[in-house]
Amino acid sequence: KNQVEQSPQSLIILEGKNCTLQCNYTVSPFSNLRWYKQDTGRGPVSLTIMTFSENTKSNGRYTATLDADTKQSSLHITASQLSDSASYICVVSARFSGGYNKLIFGAGTRLAVHP
Amino acid sequence: EPEVTQTPSHQVTQMGQEVILRCVPISNHLYFYWYRQILGQKVEFLVSFYNNEISEKSEIFDDQFSVERPDGSNFTLKIRSTKLEDSAMYFCASSPLSYEQYFGPGTRLTVT
Numbered sequence: 001k002n003q004v005e006q007s008p009q010s011l012i013i014l015e016g017k018n019c020t021l022q023c024n025y026t027v028s029p030f031s032n033l034r035w036y037k038q039d040t041g042r043g044p045v046s047l048t049i050m051t052f053s054e055n056t057k058s059n060g061r062y063t064a065t066l067d068a069d070t071k072q073s074s075l076h077i078t079a080s081q082l083s084d085s086a087s088y089i090c091v092v093s094a095r096f097s098g099g100y101n102k103l104i105f106g107a108g109t110r111l112a113v114h115p
Numbered sequence: 116e117p118e119v120t121q122t123p124s125h126q127v128t129q130m131g132q133e134v135i136l137r138c139v140p141i142s143n144h145l146y147f148y149w150y151r152q153i154l155g156q157k158v159e160f161l162v163s164f165y166n167n168e169i170s171e172k173s174e175i176f177d178d179q180f181s182v183e184r185p186d187g188s189n190f191t192l193k194i195r196s197t198k199l200e201d202s203a204m205y206f207c208a209s210s211p212l213s214y215e216q217y218f219g220p221g222t223r224l225t226v227t
Binding site (some may be wrong): 002041043044046049067089102103104105106107108 | 148
């Protein structure tokens with residue numbers, strides 16, 4: 001069964017600190033792995049997308065890693081800001097014939113950045 | 116920058132009523148999707164749509180649900196007879212030939 005598991009479920013950090021969020025997945029056929037940021041009551045916004053051959057990808061203060069052998073990914077946030085408070089969702093895409101992608105969502109890590 | 120739009124932002128309906136949620140995907144996109152997120156739970160895939168037909172649907176997408184692209188710009192999700200458990204945020208997404216999906220802001224559906 002296609003599944004995406006994230007840890008921790010929630011996290012509180014102080015402004016300026018770094019943090020790392022974890023994602024494990026069992027999805028087939030694997031196409032790519034994405035990290036989304038979702039503010040409360042809003043749609044998910046893409047942070048990074050990584051394909052099978054990519055080990056790391058950065059987007060500003062966000063750095064994602066992917067180990068396709070162990071089926072694990074992490075999202076590292078550097079020098080956190082109050083605006084980083086949101087849910088961070090790991091999403092794994094399975095690509096089927098015809099070109100469309102089915103996204104399998106993790107439950108997310110709820111990050112709260114405190115001053 | 117083009118974006119996916121959804122209307123209404125919030126829909127309140129009585130149990131048993133029909134609702135239609137509307138989405139305007141990004142204009143040159145070819146693939147369209149609906150997802151839902153029950154409060155406090157993860158986002159769940161409902162259906163994907165390509166070339167005027169359903170490509171895949173999840174077990175959630177039963178006979179009470181239908182999708183349509185009536186006029187080449189709108190993409191709608193219809194729930195025929197709403198149940199209390201249909202209360203959720205419904206997200207529309209679209210993508211071009213590449214794999215990136217762009218999400219709309221969502222419609223909050225409340226069934227009373």
